[in-house]
Amino acid sequence: MAADTLGSYGSLARFRDERRLKEVGEHTIIGGSSDIADYHHILHMLEDLETENVEWDDGQSILLKSVRT
DSSP, X not given: OOOOOOEEETTEEEESSOOOEEEETTXXXXXXXXXXXXXXXXXHHHHHHHHHHHHHOSSXXXXXXXXXX
C-alpha cells in the first residue's frame, strides 16, 4: 500500500510531510487520501477502537470487519 504525504485542508496544501498510513490491530492497514481533518477524525475513532479492544482483555484481535464502515 502506498500514500502521498501531502496534507491539505480543503484546497490549502499546508503540510508536506503528513503520514497517511496507519496500522490498526495486527491484520489491518488503512490509508487516507482526502482532507487531513477527515483522516485525523478517522484515526481518533480507530484509536478508540484499539483502546476498547485492550480494555476488554479477552485475547481477541481487531479484524478487518471490525474496522470497515
